[in-house]
Amino acid sequence: MPKATETILEIDLNALSNNYKYLTSKLKNNTKFMAVVKAYAYGSDSVAIAKELVNLGADYFAVAYPIEGVILRDAAIQTPILVLHPLPVNFDVIVNRCLEPSIYSFKILDEFIAYAEKTNQNNYPIHLKFNTGLNRLGFTEDEISLISKKLAATKSVKVKSAFSHLGASEDLSEKEFSLKQINTFKRISEKLTAELVYKPLLHCANTSGIINYPEAHFDMVRSGIGLYGFGNDKVENKNFKPIATLKTVISQIHTVKKGESIGYNRGIIVEKTTQSATLPLGHADGIPRSYGKGKGWVVINNKKAPIHGNVCMDMIMVDVTDIECKEGDEVIVFGSTNTAEELSAAINSIPYELLTAISQRIKRVICRK
Numbered sequence: 001m002p003k004a005t006e007t008i009l010e011i012d013l014n015a016l017s018n019n020y021k022y023l024t025s026k027l028k029n030n031t032k033f034m035a036v037v038k039a040y041a042y043g044s045d046s047v048a049i050a051k052e053l054v055n056l057g058a059d060y061f062a063v064a065y066p067i068e069g070v071i072l073r074d075a076a077i078q079t080p081i082l083v084l085h086p087l088p089v090n091f092d093v094i095v096n097r098c099l100e101p102s103i104y105s106f107k108i109l110d111e112f113i114a115y116a117e118k119t120n121q122n123n124y125p126i127h128l129k130f131n132t133g134l135n136r137l138g139f140t141e142d143e144i145s146l147i148s149k150k151l152a153a154t155k156s157v158k159v160k161s162a163f164s165h166l167g168a169s170e171d172l173s174e175k176e177f178s179l180k181q182i183n184t185f186k187r188i189s190e191k192l193t194a195e196l197v198y199k200p201l202l203h204c205a206n207t208s209g210i211i212n213y214p215e216a217h218f219d220m221v222r223s224g225i226g227l228y229g230f231g232n233d234k235v236e237n238k239n240f241k242p243i244a245t246l247k248t249v250i251s252q253i254h255t256v257k258k259g260e261s262i263g264y265n266r267g268i269i270v271e272k273t274t275q276s277a278t279l280p281l282g283h284a285d286g287i288p289r290s291y292g293k294g295k296g297w298v299v300i301n302n303k304k305a306p307i308h309g310n311v312c313m314d315m316i317m318v319d320v321t322d323i324e325c326k327e328g329d330e331v332i333v334f335g336s337t338n339t340a341e342e343l344s345a346a347i348n349s350i351p352y353e354l355l356t357a358i359s360q361r362i363k364r365v366i367c368r369k
């Protein structure tokens with residue numbers, strides 16, 4: 001790759017392919033793969049990622065909100081798309097763009113059936129979400145009979161899948177909890193399948209579910225973070241390649257004398273003559289303010305440069321006193337080394353949060369390394 005000349009997020013489609021192949025190598029031949037591309041494909045570029053995943057053979061996409069599905073449809077992606085978190089106000093766009101809603105409550109079920117009947121739908125695909133312990137979205141086991149009764153009374157919708165979500169699949173100290181969720185989901189699936197006259201697809205495993213609970217693969221798995229290069233585990237991470245590298249450049253270097261301060265609110269007062277580099281990247285770009293005052297760092301010419309002072313909206317200042325560098329030099333914020341996992345751990349966060357926060361104003365550069 002040529003050196004960065006401004007802030008960019010490089011997205012490596014070969015890394016994506018590596019991750020997809022690793023994840024699907026864990027599956028039985030007929031298990032389907034739903035690629036979770038919500039939040040701009042975890043902060044990368046949902047269209048570029050989805051197009052590559054279509055070529056790789058993904059069977060389904062999942063997004064959180066309908067607008068994310070619209071972006072994919074506008075890019076001519078025809079693969080089925082599950083919308084994980086729709087609201088009644090979204091039904092028009094869902095149906096107009098052939099998106100498939102997750103139905104997680106009687107309010108959504110009743111209103112979607114009413115909408116589907118009003119617009120003369122026939123067997124419109126819906127997905128029933130069950131709560132097996134996460135207590136976030138979903139029907140409970142004892143609601144199955146009433147769900148089936150409502151479904152039997154209409155031809156406007158058809159249950160394409162039934163699913164649940166694991167709350168702690170990456171945490172092996174919560175194995176008992178996860179197995180209980182999986183068993184509850186099994187029971188729900190059996191009851192539901194017995195009541196419907198057809199068999200919906202069943203799915204409940206996210207990335208860590210794929211890795212840790214083969215018995216939870218059912219008919220389809222849903223993976224997000226794994227595709228983007230993280231296995232939620234030190235050993236597993238070796239099998240994945242982070243797809244995103246956040247790079248920037250040094251805009252200016254200041255020599256700051258002992259006793260002078262740097263940045264807003266005099267976030268640091270230096271104790272000795274300090275070389276400070278200013279970078280075009282700030283909290284509006286997804287670098288949390290909590291990385292200020294030495295908590296976060298970037299890498300310049302293979303050396304760690306701590307973020308000193310406070311993170312500004314559009315800039316950070318880093319200490320380069322011990323680093324040989326000049327204005328215009330490339331800076332790595334995170335990537336295949338100095339990973340988003342390591343950087344997020346410094347503020348007790350997770351790569352999911354750091355990746356998805358990277359602002360849309362940062363240019364995405366698609367490559368194959």
Ligand SMILES: *Cc1c(COP(=O)(O)O)cnc(C)c1O
Pocket residue numbers: 036038084165205206207208222223224225226
């Ligand atoms: C985000 C999400 C996923 C993906 O989880 P990963 O841990 O990123 O693989 C799967 N299922 C649901 C319901 C989700 O909300």
